[in-house]
Amino acid sequence: MRKLWYTMKYKQLKKIIPVFSILLALALQIFIPNSPLHPQSKPYFTYVLIGFLTVYLILYLISFVRTSIDKMLVYRGAFIGGVVLFFNILNLLTAKAALLPVLYFPSLDRVFGVIAEQTDVLAKCVLYSARLLFFGIVFGALAGFTTGICLGFSKTVSYWLSPVIRIIGPIPSTAWIPLVLIAFPTAVSASAFLVGVAVWFPTTIMTSSGISNVQNAYFEVSRTLGASHRYQIFRVGIPAAMPHMFLGLFNGICSSFITLVTAEMIGAKYGIGWYINWQKEMLSYANVYAGLIIIAVLFSVLITLLFRFRDKILVWQKGVIKW
Amino acid sequence: MVGSITVEGVRKTFTTADGDTVHALNGVDLQINAGEFVTLIGPSGCGKSTLLRLIAGLDFPDSGTLALDGKKITGPDCERGFMFQNHTLFPWLNIYDNVAFSLRARGIYKEKKDDVAEYIRLVGLEGFEKSFPHQLSGGMCQRASLARALVGHPKVLLLDEPLGALDAFTRMNIQDEILRIHREHGMTMIMVTHDVDEAVYLADRVVIMSARPAKIEKIVPIELGHPRARSSQDFLAYRAEILRRLHFGGKVPDVEYYL
Ligand SMILES: Nc1ncnc2c1ncn2[C@@H]1O[C@H](COP(=O)(O)OP(=O)(O)OP(=O)(O)O)[C@@H](O)[C@H]1O
Ligand SMILES: [Mg+2]
Numbered sequence: 235m236r237k238l239w240y241t242m243k244y245k246q247l248k249k250i251i252p253v254f255s256i257l258l259a260l261a262l263q264i265f266i267p268n269s270p271l272h273p274q275s276k277p278y279f280t281y282v283l284i285g286f287l288t289v290y291l292i293l294y295l296i297s298f299v300r301t302s303i304d305k306m307l308v309y310r311g312a313f314i315g316g317v318v319l320f321f322n323i324l325n326l327l328t329a330k331a332a333l334l335p336v337l338y339f340p341s342l343d344r345v346f347g348v349i350a351e352q353t354d355v356l357a358k359c360v361l362y363s364a365r366l367l368f369f370g371i372v373f374g375a376l377a378g379f380t381t382g383i384c385l386g387f388s389k390t391v392s393y394w395l396s397p398v399i400r401i402i403g404p405i406p407s408t409a410w411i412p413l414v415l416i417a418f419p420t421a422v423s424a425s426a427f428l429v430g431v432a433v434w435f436p437t438t439i440m441t442s443s444g445i446s447n448v449q450n451a452y453f454e455v456s457r458t459l460g461a462s463h464r465y466q467i468f469r470v471g472i473p474a475a476m477p478h479m480f481l482g483l484f485n486g487i488c489s490s491f492i493t494l495v496t497a498e499m500i501g502a503k504y505g506i507g508w509y510i511n512w513q514k515e516m517l518s519y520a521n522v523y524a525g526l527i528i529i530a531v532l533f534s535v536l537i538t539l540l541f542r543f544r545d546k547i548l549v550w551q552k553g554v555i556k557w
Numbered sequence: 558m559v560g561s562i563t564v565e566g567v568r569k570t571f572t573t574a575d576g577d578t579v580h581a582l583n584g585v586d587l588q589i590n591a592g593e594f595v596t597l598i599g600p601s602g603c604g605k606s607t608l609l610r611l612i613a614g615l616d617f618p619d620s621g622t623l624a625l626d627g628k629k630i631t632g633p634d635c636e637r638g639f640m641f642q643n644h645t646l647f648p649w650l651n652i653y654d655n656v657a658f659s660l661r662a663r664g665i666y667k668e669k670k671d672d673v674a675e676y677i678r679l680v681g682l683e684g685f686e687k688s689f690p691h692q693l694s695g696g697m698c699q700r701a702s703l704a705r706a707l708v709g710h711p712k713v714l715l716l717d718e719p720l721g722a723l724d725a726f727t728r729m730n731i732q733d734e735i736l737r738i739h740r741e742h743g744m745t746m747i748m749v750t751h752d753v754d755e756a757v758y759l760a761d762r763v764v765i766m767s768a769r770p771a772k773i774e775k776i777v778p779i780e781l782g783h784p785r786a787r788s789s790q791d792f793l794a795y796r797a798e799i800l801r802r803l804h805f806g807g808k809v810p811d812v813e814y815y816l
């Protein structure tokens with residue numbers, strides 16, 4: 235009984251860590267005056283902290299009735315607290331003490347201020363980038379899966395294509411720009427192609443290696459069960475390689491985001507990558523960081539969705555394969 | 558009755574990674590009648606799995622012929638089911654879909670749907686249809702893969718040490734199930750085993766193979782009815798004879814010793 239009570243107390247403690255971390259950050263933000271070296275700005279960091287505190291407290295209350303939320307908060311509590319502490323320290327080093335070069339390390343008030351005050355432009359940028367990413371990822375992944383499957387199953391394809399892929403794959407996307415500009419009619423299709431190539435390469439490699447790693451016994455047993463060659467490809471090879479294919483897609487999405495900034499260098503009208511490039515040239519680092527934060531949020535949303543999807547599709551691999 | 562296997566003058570050599578030649582089978586002749594239960598026994602590496610794989614059509618002999626009902630074996634086919642030592646159930650399919658694999662692959666699932674449930678019941682796995690292989694014990698997985706191999710009604714079932722990895726009790730249980738299925742469906746069964754008891758318990762004939770040169774040393778017909786008592790005098794006599802043939806009988810020269 236005592237022990238149970240202790241673990242319960244410990245659990246509650248873990249859940250409450252973020253609240254203390256946020257309160258500490260708020261207190262320091264409000265009571266320490268800003269350094270005069272930093273340009274004046276509304277206290278957006280305070281708003282963010284208050285907003286976050288509200289959201290967290292609501293979740294905290296829900297956690298008493300919903301065990302899934304409870305588990306998540308117990309598990310994530312320390313991490314969330316740590317992240318807030320990191321921003322807290324960053325705030326002290328920049329806005330409060332101006333210990334870091336003011337030009338390159340703008341105050342958090344200003345970074346969040348950019349997001350709050352330029353919502354229109356940023357939202358437009360997100361939409362443009364999302365369109366680019368969507369086409370790039372969809373076509374890149376489809377092409378990658380197809381190439382990977384052909385490589386994995388056909389010796390002829392593998393003989394001719396493997397060396398070519400090894401040469402094309404590592405070419406940095408900047409190097410494609412001149413070629414792509416000539417080959418594609420519009421800037422958008424050219425940019426989408428660059429993103430697509432970035433997705434295609436890891437997807438191809440992981441798919442084909444996934445297929446070549448399928449235990450031969452699965453193919454043999456399926457043949458004794460009367461499966462045709464085609465049936466083996468689609469019902470044995472591909473499902474067995476699915477975990478690798480997901481890993482390839484994950485890597486592909488990572489590189490698509492890395493490529494975004496390059497892809498939007500060519501004739502883009504809007505886009506997060508374009509925005510970052512533009513603001514970097516203007517030396518508005520607050521805006522650059524704001525853009526980076528938006529990219530990070532976009533990315534983690536997409537990756538979370540991907541993992542959800544994987545957990546749905548690959549229930550069987552729980553306890554079989556880990557990555 | 559269908560399902561007779563003819564093996565004539567089959568040789569099979571492998572080249573190892575170092576370039577050495579291994580004579581896995583050195584002139585094997587074997588006639589297996591339709592509906593017969595044959596067990597293959599012999600020292601490790603003597604070519605039992607190789608012979609079974611040749612019959613399945615998963616490998617091809619260097620010379621000699623293998624035939625099913627007089628028809629030359631040219632590749633794997635659903636008329637020759639195969640069960641491996643480890644279950645090789647498809648981990649991405651649940652038990653039901655694993656068992657249904659053969660019917661779906663051959664496009665006859667719609668007509669034969671009911672067979673899936675029937676064979677799942679036959680191996681005692683009803684209630685586990687929705688489970689995935691990793692959620693089942695080794696014995697249950699072997700039962701499921703037995704059902705998967707049987708559902709397409711093969712003429713011949715080839716079993717490569719299917720029970721080798723199981724504990725003694727599960728093994729004896731599944732042995733009885735295999736015997737029952739053999740009796741009910743009348744298919745030919747060829748099983749590789751390391752277990753002399755198992756060989757005698759199941760087989761109409763025990764085929765003893767020798768290591769070097771790899772060929773058939775002796776065929777012992779087991780003239781006992783079913784069910785067989787594992788501790789009866791006759792049973793032990795067969796057991797002793799086979800052990801003697803495998804050169805493990807030295808310490809028990811006399812069967813009466815057991816009694
Ligand atoms: N694919 C292969 N490549 C090279 N050598 C092989 C191959 N398959 C089998 N062999 C060799 O052929 C011989 C017979 O192998 P096989 O697997 O048929 O033996 P076995 O009787 O089934 O043995 P065990 O009882 O241990 O399973 C062995 O010496 C083995 O090394
Ligand atoms: Mg073997």
